[in-house]
Amino acid sequence: MTFDALLFLSFGGPEGPEEVRPFLENVTRGRGVPPERLDEVAEHYHHFGGVSPINRLNRDIMVALRGELESAGRDLPVYFGNRNWHPMVEETVAQMAADGVGRALVFATSAWGGYSGCRQYHEDIARAREAVGPRAPELVKLRQFFDHPLFVEANADAVRAAFTELGAEPGQARLVFTAHSIPLRADEEIGPDGAPNWYSRQVAEAARLVAGQVGVDDYDVVWQSRSGPAHVPWLEPDIGDHLDELYAQGVPAVVVSPIGFVSDHLEVVWDLDNEAAELAEELGIRFRRAATAGTDPRFPQMIVDLVAEETSDAPVQKLSDMPTAGRGVNGEPCDDAGC
Numbered sequence: 001m002t003f004d005a006l007l008f009l010s011f012g013g014p015e016g017p018e019e020v021r022p023f024l025e026n027v028t029r030g031r032g033v034p035p036e037r038l039d040e041v042a043e044h045y046h047h048f049g050g051v052s053p054i055n056r057l058n059r060d061i062m063v064a065l066r067g068e069l070e071s072a073g074r075d076l077p078v079y080f081g082n083r084n085w086h087p088m089v090e091e092t093v094a095q096m097a098a099d100g101v102g103r104a105l106v107f108a109t110s111a112w113g114g115y116s117g118c119r120q121y122h123e124d125i126a127r128a129r130e131a132v133g134p135r136a137p138e139l140v141k142l143r144q145f146f147d148h149p150l151f152v153e154a155n156a157d158a159v160r161a162a163f164t165e166l167g168a169e170p171g172q173a174r175l176v177f178t179a180h181s182i183p184l185r186a187d188e189e190i191g192p193d194g195a196p197n198w199y200s201r202q203v204a205e206a207a208r209l210v211a212g213q214v215g216v217d218d219y220d221v222v223w224q225s226r227s228g229p230a231h232v233p234w235l236e237p238d239i240g241d242h243l244d245e246l247y248a249q250g251v252p253a254v255v256v257s258p259i260g261f262v263s264d265h266l267e268v269v270w271d272l273d274n275e276a277a278e279l280a281e282e283l284g285i286r287f288r289r290a291a292t293a294g295t296d297p298r299f300p301q302m303i304v305d306l307v308a309e310e311t312s313d314a315p316v317q318k319l320s321d322m323p324t325a326g327r328g329v330n331g332e333p334c335d336d337a338g339c
């Protein structure tokens with residue numbers, strides 16, 4: 001199939017203090033997140049002048065991606081659209097239609113399946129096409145990439161670098177992978193292979209692959225940044241509780257790999273670099289947070305590989321035995337189980 005463009009579809013974030021509240025309203029519309037939680041999260045953004053790093057990081061990735069596409073001889077203009085903040089995906093898809101784009105690939109910036117990481121991006125695609133009407137381009141979303149070799153290698157190198165910075169050999173510091181928590185119910189709902197817990201199983205699998213490349217067989221997978229009412233169960237343990245537990249075990253040092261995030265989002269720079277690092281310091285645990293994969297040149301190279309899977313019948317590159325999922329046309333969910 002031929003494509004006229006690539007839509008880089010992400011979460012979006014505020015770029016000034018007055019944008020924080022309306023952004024948070026967009027994120028949580030109809031989700032039952034308590035207002036106290038919104039106030040707390042707004043504070044996190046205000047620590048950074050009301051600016052989330054996410055848009056700048058995405059623009060950096062797009063610059064690198066344009067370079068990689070050009071080197072690969074692919075003439076594919078890259079457009080930027082977001083779910084929750086400007087440039088909003090509706091505006092971007094309207095612009096694509098105006099530019100005469102008839103069919104485009106969509107790269108969504110989440111490695112994962114599940115509602116927030118995949119299904120909701122299909123919904124964004126469908127909503128944007130509907131807003132634009134009959135002239136809207138056909139939009140083909142690329143698959144989930146949690147087990148792509150370049151994503152795994154970039155994360156593994158970042159973990160190695162963090163061990164080096166700590167001056168520790170793997171084995172002298174505990175390796176802890178962290179990803180965004182989600183409600184247990186949400187995790188159970190989705191599993192395109194007929195089994196539940198697709199998201200948490202993918203996170204576990206990506207952690208296993210990265211740890212394997214680093215040569216560590218003893219590691220933990222934990223969760224962070226939960227929201228929602230306290231009585232609703234989310235994936236656990238939380239990273240903070242886990243650091244307490246490691247302290248109780250007498251663990252002297254940790255390397256934290258934020259495998260769940262493709263770049264240094266607010267959840268990484270606040271919840272890890274600030275809160276978790278501070279707790280570790282209080283506990284006397286030496287702490288290093290590994291880099292995210294987004295700034296590694298292999299990340300845009302991976303996107304070019306994913307494009308090649310669609311356009312050149314290039315082989316699907318993956319390191320796990322879990323089935324590929326997440327591809328979809330015009331926002332139709334990829335699978336009955338909602339991917």
Ligand SMILES: CC1=C(CCC(=O)O)c2cc3nc(cc4[nH]c(cc5[nH]c(cc1n2)c(C)c5CCC(=O)O)c(CCC(=O)O)c4C)C(CCC(=O)O)=C3C
Pocket residue numbers: 011012013014024027028031033037038041052053054109110111112116117180181182183225226227228260261262264265266267
């Ligand atoms: C699985 C997952 C990912 C990883 C996959 C992916 O990358 O997509 C992710 C990414 C992100 N989440 C982000 C921000 C927020 N997420 C929130 C709320 C929520 N996230 C959830 C899940 C996830 N979220 C869930 C189940 C909720 C509860 C409400 C709901 O059911 O929707 C809220 C509301 C306040 C709060 O409750 O914390 C905010 C502000 C940002 C941008 C950060 C920046 O600005 O740099 C990014 C990349």
Ligand SMILES: [Fe+2]
Pocket residue numbers: 116180
């Ligand atoms: Fe989130």
